[in-house]
Amino acid sequence: MTKDDLLVFFKEPTLEAFSDFLEKNVGEGSQVEFKGKWISDVKLAKIMIGMANSGGGCIVIGVSENDNGTIVASGISAEDKIYDPADFSKIVEKYLPQKIGKYIEIKNFFYENDVYGSLKGKKFQVIFISVEIGDLPIICESDGQRENEKIKRGEIYIRRGSKTDLINYDELQEVLTRSFEARRRVRQDITLEDELDQLKVLYDAIPVSIYKNSFSAFKQNHSPIARELWGHFENKVFPKQSFEEFLKEMIEDKEEKIRKALF
Known part of the structure; x- marks a missing residue:
């Protein structure tokens, strides 16, 4: 999948577009994360911050990735949660600055008929993370820990391929430069x-x-x-x-x- 394909899905996140997205996808990357089921609020917030600082992306719930990079679109199981999009922000809001809240959206992709073949009867949820470059960097707002996953107030995360890590000095300088240039362009406009x-x-x-x-x-x-x-x-x-x-x-x-x- 190219960046253009991903952009099309972002602009028009319809059932058909999501079906095409799954068909063309070649695995996780800096802008895409697959999860077969819902993960902890701490891990979710860390990925969201990392994606925001890397230019945005999406987290797909109900799809898992094999070791060879192929994906399995099994859908969200009946035992797992289906979050109300209106209430989703409450899950991670304590970890995220307010300015990023307006850039986060969760959408349902529920397939109920035969038109989409193997997807019939399956349910997926996708978290879309977009951001204004001038608002970067996004900094974690609160400490948290779930099992072996930690998140700390004041830390800045970034995506490196399909992984989310602490930002290093060079990466931070690059983010700050892009942010400054974006704000300068806005002022000039x-x-x-x-x-x-x-x-x-x-x-x-x-x-x-x-x-x-x-x-x-x-x-x-x-x-x-x-x-x-x-x-x-x-x-x-x-x-x-x-x-x-x-x-x-x-x-x-x-x-x-x-x-x-x-x-």
């Missing part, structure tokens, strides 16, 4: 119109005048009756320069720079 709109919102949020007998602050453009009724005084924290004056000054500065460039 903000247009002048966006910047001015944001500035205007800030100006509007500060009242020019405050009414003496009111618990609330009102802007000067309220009716003369209201100003006369309550009485008002100048708000000392309001910028001395109005929004329009600021724009005029910026225009003059820009004109001066253009003149210098031309002459």
